[in-house]
Amino acid sequence: QSVLTQPPSVSGAPGQRVTISCTGSSSNIGADYDVHWYQFLPGTAPKRLISGNINRPSGVPDRFSGSKSGTSASLAITGLQAEDEAEYYCQSYDISLSGYVFGTGTKVTVL
Amino acid sequence: QVALRESGPALVRPTETLTLTCTFSGFSLSTSGMCVIWIRQSPGKALEWLARIDWDDDKDYNTSLKTRLSISKDTSKNQVVLTMTNVDPADTGTYYCARVRPFGYEFDFWGLGTLVTVSS
Numbered sequence: 535q536s537v538l539t540q541p542p543s544v545s546g547a548p549g550q551r552v553t554i555s556c557t558g559s560s561s562n563i564g565a566d567y568d569v570h571w572y573q574f575l576p577g578t579a580p581k582r583l584i585s586g587n588i589n590r591p592s593g594v595p596d597r598f599s600g601s602k603s604g605t606s607a608s609l610a611i612t613g614l615q616a617e618d619e620a621e622y623y624c625q626s627y628d629i630s631l632s633g634y635v636f637g638t639g640t641k642v643t644v645l
Numbered sequence: 646q647v648a649l650r651e652s653g654p655a656l657v658r659p660t661e662t663l664t665l666t667c668t669f670s671g672f673s674l675s676t677s678g679m680c681v682i683w684i685r686q687s688p689g690k691a692l693e694w695l696a697r698i699d700w701d702d703d704k705d706y707n708t709s710l711k712t713r714l715s716i717s718k719d720t721s722k723n724q725v726v727l728t729m730t731n732v733d734p735a736d737t738g739t740y741y742c743a744r745v746r747p748f749g750y751e752f753d754f755w756g757l758g759t760l761v762t763v764s765s
């Protein structure tokens with residue numbers, strides 16, 4: 535069972551904006567641990583999309599953006615493209631569990 | 646550039662020991678701050694971290710699996726080995742190795758993953 539909660543799915547038409555929430559608690563996101571986001575595409579290695587809540591690693595398109603507030607974080611995809619259809623996971627660290635924690639995952643569908 | 650690749654058996658029998666190898670390139674596990682982690686994703690379940698090994702041979706395990714896991718490294722071969730004892734069908738899933746961003750809590754490079762099925 536995951537410690538971080540995400541919506542199972544979100545969808546949008548090409549060009550639209552979608553957001554994915556990641557809800558944690560006072561022992562992880564709320565304890566000031568950073569949130570990171572990954573994209574899982576079948577047949578490819580998972581890719582880090584957002585680092586440290588808001589930072590895009592080199593090569594990640596600027597249509598991906600992250601934010602964090604309190605015990606939650608969000609990933610936004612603006613100008614949705616067909617290639618963005620994938621699973622997305624948030625990740626943080628939990629001081630009570632003394633370990634890394636992941637979100638439940640969100641399937642993004644491009645209509 | 647950094648690359649990681651997992652290898653191991655595709656099928657393991659219940660109660661057996663699973664041994665997975667992560668072979669990497671583009672960095673050295675003898676460099677200060679470098680760490681490699683194993684993560685798995687079981688069908689219908691979320692991602693779960695398993696074990697981490699650091700450049701100084703420090704090791705950390707998911708407390709829920711700690712008694713069954715062992716992680717080691719061979720710096721000369723650029724390999725990290727994970728063993729899991731007494732496997733169960735619930736251990737079926739895709740196993741990934743990843744590099745932990747130096748001195749960070751995130752995973753900056755991942756392998757493709759290897760699918761392991763536990764079945765008799």
